[in-house]
Amino acid sequence: MNQRSLVPAPIAAPSVPMGQQWLYSSAEGAIAVQQTYHALTTYALAKAKVRPVDSVIIDEATGKPVACGDKPLAAVFDADETLIWNIGPMRWFALKGAQFDAKTWDDWEKTGTGKAVVMPGAVEALAALRAAGITLIANTNRDAANAANSEQTLSAAGLGDFKHGETLFLMGDDASGSSKDLRRATIAARWCVVAMAGDQLGDFRNGFNKPELPPLQRRAMAMGAPYDGLWGNGWFLFANPVYGPSIRGDFDDVYPPETRWEPQP
Numbered sequence: 001m002n003q004r005s006l007v008p009a010p011i012a013a014p015s016v017p018m019g020q021q022w023l024y025s026s027a028e029g030a031i032a033v034q035q036t037y038h039a040l041t042t043y044a045l046a047k048a049k050v051r052p053v054d055s056v057i058i059d060e061a062t063g064k065p066v067a068c069g070d071k072p073l074a075a076v077f078d079a080d081e082t083l084i085w086n087i088g089p090m091r092w093f094a095l096k097g098a099q100f101d102a103k104t105w106d107d108w109e110k111t112g113t114g115k116a117v118v119m120p121g122a123v124e125a126l127a128a129l130r131a132a133g134i135t136l137i138a139n140t141n142r143d144a145a146n147a148a149n150s151e152q153t154l155s156a157a158g159l160g161d162f163k164h165g166e167t168l169f170l171m172g173d174d175a176s177g178s179s180k181d182l183r184r185a186t187i188a189a190r191w192c193v194v195a196m197a198g199d200q201l202g203d204f205r206n207g208f209n210k211p212e213l214p215p216l217q218r219r220a221m222a223m224g225a226p227y228d229g230l231w232g233n234g235w236f237l238f239a240n241p242v243y244g245p246s247i248r249g250d251f252d253d254v255y256p257p258e259t260r261w262e263p264q265p
Contacts, residue, residue, distance in 0.1 A: 078197065080141075106143065110146055116156070
């Protein structure tokens with residue numbers, strides 16, 4: 001018998017999803033993140049020098065910004081793909097050719113301490129904000145049952161201390177599930193929020209996440225009044241081409257009929 005026939009054929013490596021290539025390894029992805037952190041820091045430090053009248057959190061009952069009064073200053077961040085890159089589970093999903101699943105993510109929240117990668121510019125930005133007397137708050141859809149693990153994950157990434165119920169707000173803290181609106185209201189009742197950052201529109205207002213909104217209508221809502229003036233002026237969005245409600249739309253959603261073109265024969 002030819003011994004060569006006993007050698008198993010090499011297993012082809014799975015292809016890396018293009019969004020993950022861009023976000024997690026490209027210079028372009030890193031620079032885009034760093035630029036956003038620089039813009040956020042510049043904006044928030046300027047606001048800290050002059051007492052803001054209003055928070056950048058919208059009161060869902062009135063549709064207007066929450067008044068600051070004499071509340072202390074804070075900046076609110078999502079965690080995943082805003083403060084940290086969750087390369088560990090995203091690699092696993094890519095390796096297995098699998099979609100997101102809650103059990104794997106729960107395992108990651110519980111055991112991923114020390115494995116999350118801090119995003120470019122985050123450590124420096126957070127240090128500058130803290131030095132200016134701005135309290136840093138994380139409002140994330142990580143599970144409240146894993147609060148201690150998420151505290152440890154953020155600390156191990158070099159982002160400092162976040163304490164559940166004080167500067168760390170999690171899914172399960174109230175009855176609204178994945179919506180962050182009630183958590184934002186809780187934060188705004190205590191703090192004057194000068195900047196908010198996230199990678200999904202729901203990090204700013206849950207109304208953007210209505211599943212019945214077609215992608216282009218959702219885009220028009222987010223970019224129209226009264227929100228158009230907030231992007232880069234209190235609201236700072238990080239790119240995430242990897243997962244979330246932005247990754248949807250069928251052929252006609254992405255390429256509407258009026259854009260159709262074909263080369264001439």
